[in-house]
Amino acid sequence: xxxxxxxxxxxxxxxxxxxxxxxxxxxxxxxxxxxxxxxxxxxxxxxxxxxxxxxxxxxxxxxxxxxxxxxxxxxxxxxxxxxxxxxxxxxxxxxxxxxxxxxxxxxxxxxxxxxxxxxxxxxxxxxxxxxxxxxxxxxxxxxxxxxxxxxxxxxxxxxxxxxxxxxxxxxxxxxxxxxxxxxxxxxxxxxxxxxxxxxxxxxxxxxxxxxxxxxxxxxxxxxxxxxxxxxxxxxxxxxxxxxxxxxxxxxxxxxxxxxxxxxxxxxxxxxxxxxxxxxxxxxxxxxxxxxxxxxxxxxxxxxxxxxxxxxxxxxxxxxxx
Amino acid sequence: xxxxxxxxxxxxxxxxxxxxxxxxxxxxxxxxxxxxxxxxxxxxxxxxxxxxxxxxxxxxxxxxxxxxxxxxxxxxxxxxxxxxxxxxxxxxxxxxxxxxxxxxxxxxxxxxxxxxxxxxxxxxxxxxxxxxxxxxxxxxxxxxxxxxxxxxxxxxxxxxxxxxxxxxxxxxxxxxxxxxxxxxxxxxxxxxxxxxxxxxxxxxxxxxxxxxxxxxxxxxxxxxxxxxxxxxxxxxxxxxxxxxxxxxxxxxxxxxxxxxxxxxxxxxxxxxxxxxxxxxxxxxxxxxxxxxxxxxxxxxxxxxxxxxxxxxxxxxxxxxxxxxxxxxxxxxxxxxxxxxxxxxxx
Numbered sequence: 001x002x003x004x005x006x007x008x009x010x011x012x013x014x015x016x017x018x019x020x021x022x023x024x025x026x027x028x029x030x031x032x033x034x035x036x037x038x039x040x041x042x043x044x045x046x047x048x049x050x051x052x053x054x055x056x057x058x059x060x061x062x063x064x065x066x067x068x069x070x071x072x073x074x075x076x077x078x079x080x081x082x083x084x085x086x087x088x089x090x091x092x093x094x095x096x097x098x099x100x101x102x103x104x105x106x107x108x109x110x111x112x113x114x115x116x117x118x119x120x121x122x123x124x125x126x127x128x129x130x131x132x133x134x135x136x137x138x139x140x141x142x143x144x145x146x147x148x149x150x151x152x153x154x155x156x157x158x159x160x161x162x163x164x165x166x167x168x169x170x171x172x173x174x175x176x177x178x179x180x181x182x183x184x185x186x187x188x189x190x191x192x193x194x195x196x197x198x199x200x201x202x203x204x205x206x207x208x209x210x211x212x213x214x215x216x217x218x219x220x221x222x223x224x225x226x227x228x229x230x231x232x233x234x235x236x237x238x239x240x241x242x243x244x245x246x247x248x249x250x251x252x253x254x255x256x257x258x259x260x261x262x263x264x265x266x267x268x269x270x271x272x273x274x275x276x277x278x279x280x281x282x283x284x285x286x287x288x289x290x291x292x293x294x295x296x297x298x299x300x301x302x303x304x305x306x307x308x309x310x311x312x313x314x315x316x317x318x319x320x321x
Numbered sequence: 322x323x324x325x326x327x328x329x330x331x332x333x334x335x336x337x338x339x340x341x342x343x344x345x346x347x348x349x350x351x352x353x354x355x356x357x358x359x360x361x362x363x364x365x366x367x368x369x370x371x372x373x374x375x376x377x378x379x380x381x382x383x384x385x386x387x388x389x390x391x392x393x394x395x396x397x398x399x400x401x402x403x404x405x406x407x408x409x410x411x412x413x414x415x416x417x418x419x420x421x422x423x424x425x426x427x428x429x430x431x432x433x434x435x436x437x438x439x440x441x442x443x444x445x446x447x448x449x450x451x452x453x454x455x456x457x458x459x460x461x462x463x464x465x466x467x468x469x470x471x472x473x474x475x476x477x478x479x480x481x482x483x484x485x486x487x488x489x490x491x492x493x494x495x496x497x498x499x500x501x502x503x504x505x506x507x508x509x510x511x512x513x514x515x516x517x518x519x520x521x522x523x524x525x526x527x528x529x530x531x532x533x534x535x536x537x538x539x540x541x542x543x544x545x546x547x548x549x550x551x552x553x554x555x556x557x558x559x560x561x562x563x564x565x566x567x568x569x570x571x572x573x574x575x576x577x578x579x580x581x582x583x584x585x586x587x588x589x590x591x592x593x594x595x596x597x598x599x600x601x602x603x604x605x606x607x608x609x610x611x612x613x614x615x616x617x618x619x620x621x622x623x624x625x626x627x628x629x630x631x632x633x634x635x636x637x638x639x640x641x642x643x644x645x646x647x648x649x650x651x652x653x654x655x656x657x658x659x660x661x662x663x664x665x666x667x
Contacts, residue, residue, distance in 0.1 A: 063454070065459055091487075102427060161655055
């Protein structure tokens with residue numbers, strides 16, 4: 001039986017609801033409608049009273065999740081699109097993220113952000129928010145790239161005592177399939193070597209992992225071995241796995257779908273440059289989207305974000321240095 | 322119509338009202354002495370950061386804090402020293418937080434009015450106005466999930482906070498979910514220096530209640546007995562399942578926004594208007610006028626509570642400040658997900 005990334009997210013929530021009476025889901029259209037992307041399909045029927053439709057009030061959704069968490073619940077908040085989490089930004093970064101540090105009372109809130117580009121999404125339905133949340137102390141930021149991780153990491157997110165920003169990629173929702181749900185899980189906070197290689201390390205996360213794997217396959221045909229590191233969790237960042245990979249290859253290219261200023265790729269390059277300078281045979285490089293809002297038209301959109309072709313070109317340049 | 326004490330209440334009810342009013346007055350007095358001491362410490366540079374007093378707002382504040390009970394949830398704002406004490410916050414919590422004692426609930430990590438004890442239903446406010454109301458909603462939603470009955474939640478805001486999106490979202494959310502929420506708005510005529518004419522254009526803030534589909538109440542914020550009756554009634558209505566309640570009290574803040582603010586923007590005519598009455602003096606006149614309290618008792622209480630504050634401050638003064646070398650320096654509770662030091666150089 002094959003299962004999609006989206007179905008895995010639905011199944012993870014079903015398991016969390018079934019296993020733990022403290023879990024509930026709150027978000028716009030998540031109830032009998034099953035969510036804008038159907039990530040909560042039939043959950044309101046299967047778990048009556050525990051999957052609640054929210055008014056279009058992202059601030060209040062997150063604020064009330066914090067209150068419920070303080071009172072011993074484990075809320076899952078679905079943002080209809082990651083972009084709309086900016087309306088709840090204050091509650092996420094100032095309320096949820098500071099609560100444990102200020103009071104020593106944990107705040108186990110999971111906030112699901114359907115993020116990243118689909119052709120035609122445009123400026124307000126395509127954004128990548130992981131870097132801005134990772135910037136704030138007190139948040140865990142997950143970016144699963146596989147069906148198995150989407151399932152196991154969401155279950156783990158709900159179980160973690162801290163607020164988790166769960167970035168689920170909209171392109172992967174229906175494009176990515178696996179044979180079934182995983183029986184074993186790799187813990188959050190650990191990066192994975194998705195493909196081993198000795199010539200070049202490409203660090204990526206979420207949908208860009210699959211672009212990087214396509215590039216690795218392409219370059220293998222040219223006799224180059226690319227190692228692909230899937231960060232899985234961008235905060236905490238698994239610096240050890242990145243550094244060990246760069247120690248093997250001597251070359252680093254970090255790829256992100258997000259904007260270029262600051263962010264995850266900049267953090268990876270900064271850490272490798274400052275802590276692993278001696279491991280490098282060439283300058284560490286990174287590739288991101290262009291520094292504009294995300295364009296609507298497919299022609300512009302495809303050129304705005306890194307593609308396998310752009311990544312391959314960057315990798316070849318780096319291998320020549 | 323505002324209920325009055327004189328409306329031929331039976332003897333036992335009058336006795337309960339008397340007991341409630343006297344208890345509330347004592348909390349007001351204690352809060353006022355604590356405020357005056359904090360102002361004095363601030364002027365003597367003994368407090369780092371801002372000092373925000375509740376002068377003139379004690380009656381409204383205490384009415385909510387006292388109407389709530391154990392098992393309820395309370396989100397005070399910056400002028401709610403009296404309400405906090407009445408709800409059960411130890412006097413030491415406020416003094417320790419202001420004076421930076423490591424033994425306070427915030428352990429030097431957060432300051433002044435940003436204190437709380439979430440496990441005891443007292444929420445620690447963030448600075449962003451209106452943001453605590455939805456947190457109260459969440460606690461109440463959780464209580465409903467957990468099968469709790471007869472609980473209520475209270476949140477205090479000022480007139481300024483009613484202009485925020487967070488206030489709107491939260492009140493609407495509470496109405497949709499039919500939560501036992503009481504929002505008390507202290508309309509103290511200014512948000513920092515901005516007068517209400519630049520804050521809202523409706524006739525009266527309570528008009529908003531109808532728009533949200535919640536019950537609305539108005540009161541004279543300088544009148545303790547009216548505050549106790551109206552706020553107490555609103556809390557009981559919420560507890561009884563009659564949905565969210567919006568209470569708007571009119572009063573004047575009898576101090577600056579902070580102790581660094583001389584409040585020159587408050588006109589002399591406003592200060593001498595009925596809005597500018599000091600709720601503490603009004604309460605004393607009202608309680609002595611009814612024969613519930615005499616001047617000698619007031620004087621004895623003043624001496625006692627003044628000394629209580631002095632003793633508490635002396636104790637806090639001797640307590641250790643936080644130590645940066647012993648500080649944990651992590652914002653996550655999950656040890657395995659904490660990031661290590663960023664680089665060997667640090």
